[in-house]
Amino acid sequence: xxxxxxxxxxxxxxxxxxxxxxxxxxxxxxxxxxxxxxxxxxxxxxxxxxxxxxxxxxxxxxxxxxxxxxxxxxxxxxxxxxxxxxxxxxxxxxxxxxxxxxxxxxxxxxxxxxxxxxxxxxxxxxxxxxxxxxxxxxxxxxxxxxxxxxxxxxxxxxxxxxxxxxxxxxxxxxxxxxxxxxxxxxxxxxxxxxxxxxxxxxxxxxxxxxxxxxxxxxxxxxxxxxxxxxxxxxxxxxxxxxxxxxxxxxxxxxxxxxxxxxxxxxxxxxxxxxxxxxxxxxxxxxxxxxxxxxxxxxxxxxxxxxxxxxxxxxxxxxxxxxxxxxxxxxxxxxxxxxxxxxxxxxxxxxxxxxxxxxxxxxxxxxxxxxxxxxxxxxxxxxxxxxxxxxxxxxxxxxxxxxxxxxxxxxxxxxxxxxxxxxxxxxxxxxxxxxxxxxxxxxxxxxxxxxxxxxxxxxxxxxxxxxxxxxxxxxxxxxxxxxxxxxxxxxxxxxxxxxxxxxxxxxxxxxxxxxxxxxxxxxxxxxxxxxxxxxxxxxxxxxxxxxxxxxxxxxxxxxxxxxxxxxxxxxxxxxxxxxxxxxxxxxxxxxxxxxxxxxxxxxxxxxxxxxxxxxxxxxxxxxxxxxxxxxxxxxxxxxxxxxxxxxxxxxxxxxxxxxxxxxxxxxxxxxxxxxxxxxxxxxxxxxxxxxxxxxxxxxxxxxxxxxxxxxxxxxxxxxxxxxxxxxxxxxxxxxxxxxxxxxxxxxxxxxxxxxxxxxxxxxxxxxxxxxxxxxxxxxxxxxxxxxxxxxxxxxxxxxxxxxxxxxxxxxxxxxxxxxxxxxxxxxxxxxxx
DNA sequence: AACAAAAAAAAA
Ligand SMILES: [Fe+3]
Ligand SMILES: [Fe+3]
Numbered sequence: 001x002x003x004x005x006x007x008x009x010x011x012x013x014x015x016x017x018x019x020x021x022x023x024x025x026x027x028x029x030x031x032x033x034x035x036x037x038x039x040x041x042x043x044x045x046x047x048x049x050x051x052x053x054x055x056x057x058x059x060x061x062x063x064x065x066x067x068x069x070x071x072x073x074x075x076x077x078x079x080x081x082x083x084x085x086x087x088x089x090x091x092x093x094x095x096x097x098x099x100x101x102x103x104x105x106x107x108x109x110x111x112x113x114x115x116x117x118x119x120x121x122x123x124x125x126x127x128x129x130x131x132x133x134x135x136x137x138x139x140x141x142x143x144x145x146x147x148x149x150x151x152x153x154x155x156x157x158x159x160x161x162x163x164x165x166x167x168x169x170x171x172x173x174x175x176x177x178x179x180x181x182x183x184x185x186x187x188x189x190x191x192x193x194x195x196x197x198x199x200x201x202x203x204x205x206x207x208x209x210x211x212x213x214x215x216x217x218x219x220x221x222x223x224x225x226x227x228x229x230x231x232x233x234x235x236x237x238x239x240x241x242x243x244x245x246x247x248x249x250x251x252x253x254x255x256x257x258x259x260x261x262x263x264x265x266x267x268x269x270x271x272x273x274x275x276x277x278x279x280x281x282x283x284x285x286x287x288x289x290x291x292x293x294x295x296x297x298x299x300x301x302x303x304x305x306x307x308x309x310x311x312x313x314x315x316x317x318x319x320x321x322x323x324x325x326x327x328x329x330x331x332x333x334x335x336x337x338x339x340x341x342x343x344x345x346x347x348x349x350x351x352x353x354x355x356x357x358x359x360x361x362x363x364x365x366x367x368x369x370x371x372x373x374x375x376x377x378x379x380x381x382x383x384x385x386x387x388x389x390x391x392x393x394x395x396x397x398x399x400x401x402x403x404x405x406x407x408x409x410x411x412x413x414x415x416x417x418x419x420x421x422x423x424x425x426x427x428x429x430x431x432x433x434x435x436x437x438x439x440x441x442x443x444x445x446x447x448x449x450x451x452x453x454x455x456x457x458x459x460x461x462x463x464x465x466x467x468x469x470x471x472x473x474x475x476x477x478x479x480x481x482x483x484x485x486x487x488x489x490x491x492x493x494x495x496x497x498x499x500x501x502x503x504x505x506x507x508x509x510x511x512x513x514x515x516x517x518x519x520x521x522x523x524x525x526x527x528x529x530x531x532x533x534x535x536x537x538x539x540x541x542x543x544x545x546x547x548x549x550x551x552x553x554x555x556x557x558x559x560x561x562x563x564x565x566x567x568x569x570x571x572x573x574x575x576x577x578x579x580x581x582x583x584x585x586x587x588x589x590x591x592x593x594x595x596x597x598x599x600x601x602x603x604x605x606x607x608x609x610x611x612x613x614x615x616x617x618x619x620x621x622x623x624x625x626x627x628x629x630x631x632x633x634x635x636x637x638x639x640x641x642x643x644x645x646x647x648x649x650x651x652x653x654x655x656x657x658x659x660x661x662x663x664x665x666x667x668x669x670x671x672x673x674x675x676x677x678x679x680x681x682x683x684x685x686x687x688x689x690x691x692x693x694x695x696x697x698x699x700x701x702x703x704x705x706x707x708x709x710x711x712x713x714x715x716x717x718x719x720x721x722x723x724x725x726x727x728x729x730x731x732x733x734x735x736x737x738x739x740x741x742x743x744x745x746x747x748x749x750x751x752x753x754x755x756x757x758x759x760x761x762x763x764x765x766x767x768x769x770x771x772x773x774x775x776x777x778x779x780x781x782x783x784x785x786x787x788x789x790x791x792x793x794x795x796x797x798x799x800x801x802x803x804x805x806x807x808x809x810x811x812x813x814x815x816x817x818x819x820x821x822x823x824x825x826x827x828x829x830x831x832x
Numbered sequence: 833a834a835c836a837a838a839a840a841a842a843a844a
Binding site for chain 1: 839
């Protein structure tokens with residue numbers, strides 16, 4: 001039989017005629033790449049951890065992993081694959097080649113263990129790893145006959161051909177087969193094999209580096225090892241070498257001294273291995289720097305020197321990326337769906353184009369030792385989505401930092417808890433950052449990590465606010481000795497009052513900002529719904545004609561919203577000129593804007609959110625108008641039934657909404673920060689999920705249940721690897737977040753020539769065919785996001801499939817079907 | 833009187 005071929009795509013000769021790259025060459029390349037990844041990409045702590053799990057030395061483990069990778073495409077040695085374009089195509093049975101690898105390998109490798117059946121034992125698990133090399137684990141083959149007799153694998157001559165390759169590989173690598181191979185380790189190693197395969201499947205690299213190398217494994221090994229090592233380093237995949245903690249750089253200057261929180265991490269936090277550190281602190285307390293200091297200690301303690309920073313929004317992720325890349329010498333990737341449109345990152349990517357072009361590919365950014373990502377990227381590792389094992393592998397060599405944990409809803413928390421179980425199991429240290437965290441959430445996440453790490457009866461200690469708690473995987477929790485000092489650093493008092501209004505909320509809001517209208521100063525009015533914000537804005541604008549009023553919500557064109565936010569920060573941010581006026585906004589205001597108002601008016605909301613908002617009152621050290629004697633938040637509420645807007649928005653948290661009312665009434669208007677914040681948040685939000693059976697609890701259990709359906713199994717309850725990935729479910733249905741779907745509207749102004757234009761002046765025409773990057777960027781900047789069910793059956797542009805404009809709809813003349821884009825109000829529904 | 837904000841769905 002002729003030597004089987006392995007690759008053809010992209011390898012055609014200059015005249016276009018097909019050329020074949022021998023299978024044994026591709027397998028040798030992959031084996032070498034895996035060995036290089038093991039040596040240079042894998043964190044030393046991970047090498048040791050894997051070796052322990054496999055009960056081998058790290059050196060043996062590396063050989064074994066190279067051997068695994070060297071077998072991944074052995075299933076291409078089948079009649080169906082090798083003869084796929086011959087004339088008698090229909091006479092041979094075909095089978096996907098990764099399935100063929102899964103079926104053939106367990107027998108091929110001659111593992112000394114004698115399992116009861118094909119599907120039990122280490123050999124089968126090794127088969128599953130190889131069968132999973134396209135990102136989905138193979139369905140377990142429960143047929144009773146011997147796999148050797150599966151007709152798709154071909155007759156004895158095919159078996160011989162596979163044995164020939166296997167013998168050559170084994171003779172060269174001389175691998176030791178493991179006697180234990182736990183499922184979570186197998187899943188992570190599958191990720192490593194996949195990355196090796198990706199690296200050596202680049203057609204240009206094959207042609208430039210490998211095409212003329214000798215065919216035999218032994219003969220080409222040295223060359224290939226050197227070539228793949230160069231490639232791994234070129235792609236930015238080398239693991240960083242540890243360095244000393246550069247405190248001055250982290251704190252932003254040699255003269256900066258750490259604050260009490262940071263000092264307590266320096267003094268009292270001494271990890272000796274993996275564990276979970278939970279830090280609960282107000283924003284603006286230097287928690288990022290605190291996390292970096294802690295991460296450095298954790299990296300040293302676990303010999304894993306990568307970092308992964310996860311945040312809830314693209315905007316905060318972008319700014320965290322800027323800070324991180326300025327603080328870290330190594331490459332830092334940015335990962336979210338719109339990262340390619342973040343121009344500082346595009347520019348940064350041109351500094352090291354070889355590495356970043358590769359790392360910025362789909363599912364790859366987290367493979368960089370340092371990455372800043374939306375939390376969705378992390379959660380995707382815990383969903384039964386294709387290639388989740390690549391993400392799991394990417395997590396192993398890092399300290400994982402999750403910021404703003406308090407922003408997660410029940411669904412996300414459930415997935416996060418599952419990811420934490422896995423991180424515990426994989427020995428990955430984790431830092432959670434949060435504002436006040438309800439006790440039951442803190443306990444749930446800690447218990448998840450500890451049980452994942454193998455603690456049978458964890459006794460988690462909830463984090464005190466402000467402060468931190470460290471749960472090592474063995475031993476008892478550790479807290480800072482100087483918590484009083486940390487607390488004192490944030491001490492202040494504030495006033496939270498409740499105004500009961502009758503009649504329209506616009507009137508109540510207009511009334512509440514009277515001092516600003518009369519005597520100057522600045523106020524923010526935070527509304528529950530966009531519609532309310534628009535109405536209140538109009539009312540205030542018309543009631544006080546001389547006063548400045550700004551409107552901010554999420555239903556402006558993307559670039560317009562960015563402009564408004566920039567304006568507001570330039571006025572009320574750290575170095576703002578603080579003009580007199582009122583900002584009317586929705587909850588966008590509490591997202592990431594570092595702004596400071598003299599007073600704030602807010603519709604009713606759960607108390608944790610109210611405190612987020614209160615954080616924007618008297619935030620910086622600014623002069624105040626005479627009428628503003630203390631930081632104050634006025635809450636607008638009705639007597640009796642909950643007001644319409646808040647009841648609609650927080651319909652799944654009505655219990656917290658009512659509890660907030662009661663708690664504020666019981667507490668009185670004086671708030672001592674931080675202790676009252678902690679007390680009230682716990683009073684309103686802390687509970688156990690199962691102790692009630694009202695509608696809200698049922699919904700919460702439903703959401704948690706939905707999360708458990710799309711999440712991967714608990715690492716300790718994992719049977720066959722097939723349950724890790726759902727072959728029939730596409731990535732869109734396995735989502736990291738639940739909730740109303742949103743959609744982007746792209747302005748489509750119709751010109752006299754009948755063509756579409758992005759802008760009302762008809763200067764930017766829609767391009768023919770596939771849109772260039774510049775147009776896509778302009779269209780996204782002009783796009784307006786709204787609930788998807790508002791625009792059922794709106795026109796779409798088929799030319800945009802496969803670009804970032806896929807799944808958008810056209811907004812004819814920005815006035816269509818009851819929706820209208822108002823230059824002042826943003827997207828308006830109905831006839832306002 | 834029908835609803836904030838937030839993210840995301842292509843590899844060898
Ligand atoms: Fe393959
Ligand atoms: Fe391959």
